[in-house]
Amino acid sequence: MDFDKKMxxxxxxxxxxxxxxxxxxxxxxxxxxVIEAEDGVSALRELRSQKIDxxxxxxxxxxxxxxxxxxxVRADSKFSSIPFLMVTAESLKxxxxxxxxxGVSNYIxxxxxxxxxxxxxxxxxxxxxx
Amino acid sequence: xxxxxxxxxxDATLYVLKTMASIEPVxxxxxLKKDNxxxxxxxxxxxxxxxxxxxxxxxxSERCILNIVSNILGETMREINGEIEDAVxxxxxxxxxxxxKDLESLGLSISAAIPTxxxxxxxxxxxxxxxxxxxxxxxxxxxxxxxxxSIKEK
Numbered sequence: 383m384d385f386d387k388k389m390x391x392x393x394x395x396x397x398x399x400x401x402x403x404x405x406x407x408x409x410x411x412x413x414x415x416v417i418e419a420e421d422g423v424s425a426l427r428e429l430r431s432q433k434i435d436x437x438x439x440x441x442x443x444x445x446x447x448x449x450x451x452x453x454x455v456r457a458d459s460k461f462s463s464i465p466f467l468m469v470t471a472e473s474l475k476x477x478x479x480x481x482x483x484x485g486v487s488n489y490i491x492x493x494x495x496x497x498x499x500x501x502x503x504x505x506x507x508x509x510x511x512x
Numbered sequence: 513x514x515x516x517x518x519x520x521x522x523d524a525t526l527y528v529l530k531t532m533a534s535i536e537p538v539x540x541x542x543x544l545k546k547d548n549x550x551x552x553x554x555x556x557x558x559x560x561x562x563x564x565x566x567x568x569x570x571x572x573s574e575r576c577i578l579n580i581v582s583n584i585l586g587e588t589m590r591e592i593n594g595e596i597e598d599a600v601x602x603x604x605x606x607x608x609x610x611x612x613k614d615l616e617s618l619g620l621s622i623s624a625a626i627p628t629x630x631x632x633x634x635x636x637x638x639x640x641x642x643x644x645x646x647x648x649x650x651x652x653x654x655x656x657x658x659x660x661x662s663i664k665e666k
Contacts, residue, residue: 399599402585403532442605442626471609471624475616491613492606493531 385507389435390415394425394451395469396443400492404438404469404499411500422446426454429461436503441470441477449477449484456485465506469494516618517663518542521568522648524610525659528603533583537657540649548638551647551658553577554592554631556604559640560612563620566663567640568611570604579654597629604629607659620665 391408393416395401401418408416417434419425421443428434437455441448448468455461468481468489481489487506490499522539529535545551552571559567572580578589581599589596604627612622630637637660639645645662 397598397602397605399581399585399595400602403602406586442624444626471605476621492609493528495531 385435385510387412388415389413390417390433391436391438392417392419392425392428392434394419394422394437394439394443394448396420396440400440400469407494407496407499410496411503413503422448422451422454425451429455429464434461434464436506437464437466438469439466441468441481449480452481452484452486465510467502467506514663514665517564517615517661518646518648520611520614521607521659521661523614524607525570525648525650527610528606529580532603532606533580535580535583535652537650537652540651542646542648544644545647545660546644548636550630550635550637551649551660552656553633554597554600554629555635555637555660556600556627556629557637558604558608558627559625560608560622560663561625562622563615564622564663564665565640566661568604568608568663569637569639569660570600570607570657571637571660572600572657573655576652576655576657579652592631597631600631601627601629 393401393404405416417428419428423446439448452466465487468486471492488502490502550571553574554577555569555571557569581596582589608624639662641662641664645660648659650657
């Protein structure tokens with residue numbers, strides 16, 4: 383996996399606007415390689431069709447929620463080591479515990495700035511490298 | 513509806529719009545709404561379950577939401593379309609999330625559904641609870657919007 387500004391990031395969110403917002407924020411902090419998916423099902427399709435270095439996924443999505451997508455990623459040996467940043471409007475305790483148990487790398491609560499997103503990504507990458 | 517529910521939604525709205533759109537709306541005095549008519553041209557509605565039952569709607573005037581979404585996306589929006597509706601849904605989701613986090617600190621654990629969006633002049637808002645809702649009005653440089661909350665504690 384490549385952890386630099388050229389890494390390919392999969393952004394999963396059912397709201398096209400939020401995907402665009404995250405793409406814009408990633409661009410501001412130097413990440414240009416962004417692939418989009420609208421839910422967990424299509425995200426798994428993207429994972430199987432190309433090399434993905436990092437996943438940023440929303441929690442609340444129809445078809446397959448972010449937490450179910452995370453569990454599917456961690457259950458597949460081909461993808462299980464890909465860093466997974468959960469984006470959520472839910473910072474409720476029970477949800478955080480569930481995400482940590484399922485193997486989330488970190489989580490970020492909406493709304494957030496480019497600076498906060500950058501810190502979260504860097505923290506995950508440092509941990510992966512360390 | 514208990515007045516303790518007003519501030520979490522007011523604060524959440526200010527926080528979300530400042531962070532996402534660099535806009536600082538000015539809140540007005542909350543009042544009771546007795547009809548189901550929306551106070552805006554496009555509304556995002558989200559339902560709550562758990563420690564409370566109810567729903568919240570954000571209703572924006574056209575000029576106001578075009579300006580907000582233009583700021584969020586960094587491109588000029590000229591009409592209410594799918595992209596605007598999508599953004600209204602996401603803003604509603606975020607305000608709900610921030611407010612619920614605040615309410616959790618009062619011991620109220622609340623879950624939310626996925627928001628729905630309605631647009632059009634004179635559309636109506638159907639809250640889950642039939643009691644009158646509370647309107648928190650806001651003014652921006654590009655027009656008004658309201659937060660319309662109807663919540664009943666279990």
